[in-house]
Amino acid sequence: MDISTFELERFFARHEFTAPYTLTSSDCEPLSLAAALDLADDEGLALWDGLKLGYTEYAGSPILRREIAGLYEGIDPDLVHVAAPIESIFLAMNAMLEHGDHVVCTHPGYQALSELAVALGCDVDKWEPVEERVWKFDVDRLSELVRPTTRAIIVNFPHNPTGYLPPLDDFLAVIEIARECGAYLFSDEMYRYLEVDPSTRLPAACERYDRAVSLSGMSKAFSMPGIRIGWLVTKDTKLLEKIAYLHDYTTICSSAPSEVLALIGLRAWERIVADNLARLRRNLALLERFFSEHGDVFSCVKPIAGTVSFPRVFSGGGSGSFCRKVLEITGVLLVPSEIFGYGDEHFRLGFGREDMPTVLELLADYLNGRSRAG
DSSP states (O other): OOOOOOHHHHHHHHHTTTSSEESOOOSOOOOOHHHHHHTOOHHHHHHHHTOOOSOOOTTOOHHHHHHHHTTSSSOOGGGEEEEOHHHHHHHHHHHHOOTTOEEEEESSSOTHHHHHHHHTTOEEEEEOOBGGGTTBOOHHHHHHHOOTTEEEEEEESSOTTTOOOOOHHHHHHHHHHHHHHTOEEEEEOTTTTOBSSGGGOOOOHHHHOTTEEEEEESSSTTSOGGGOOEEEEOSOHHHHHHHHHHHTTTTSSOOHHHHHHHHHHHHTHHHHHHHHHHHHHHHHHHHHHHHHHTTTTEEOOOOSBSSEEOOEEOOTTHHHHHHHHHHHHHOEEOEEGGGGTSTTSBEEEEOOSTTHHHHHHHHHHHHTTOSTTO
């Protein structure tokens, strides 16, 4: 497979663990192991204490798949396949797509969602949002991009990096567009449950369309990115069979400790999500004030859901230069939009971490000429 460099992951490989501060992470504050185990019920603790470090079932343990299925309406545990989130994207794209297929994908976004289709030899059209319309992905534009032969529509809502979430009518329209041309709908729902207003939460695509594939996992809303547990959910059993065959050539199965920790986290998901939403709302209030105070430097569409926003920076040198200078002088890491293949005017700002207020103050000091390098 001839595949391009994954720019975002290479960027983080260079900087994530060396930068003193980060203001660009897309996850929520991760749980400590002790905090996770404190959430466990009696069965979860018994499973943890009695854990054997052997192989697990290829699609995920039955008890974990039952817990995952409970997050969805009308989904049987047999329609759930457990694998790491990025691995799940790899498996699904290879199961759905063939050389020459036409694909439409939201852009900017997590590069794997589009690049794997390109690497497989697909003809990929980008469905881009309109910043002036609060980063809206216009459904009429999607209708123009699809063809009668379109094989897959790939979407990510809540959206990374803009924080956009379509209204329900628009999302249902996307499903109908996929249905009309018989396309797969791959729906990256990693940020679902992180809606600032929970009443705006969309249904999972897999609940509404038989050829939809919903991706989710423990990395974002459930504060366990390090256990590397994600899942695919679809009513298309033939596609699940292809995913299973491909999984035999990747990790084969998931980590046994990670599966138990995922079960513990999912059984306490409402408490975890409530804590994360409270933090997101606190941090968003700080961001709103920050961007108001620095309106001569930035403009920022307020995110509707998720953990990230995509501010525009008014800098003659572009966002790449701005982010590099901020990192050099303050130690604060930001991802410029060039990493997403989306020009040189924006950067991704993450607000899901507990230390965001402190790190945001460092950025404010830099803008106000009070940073340690002046």
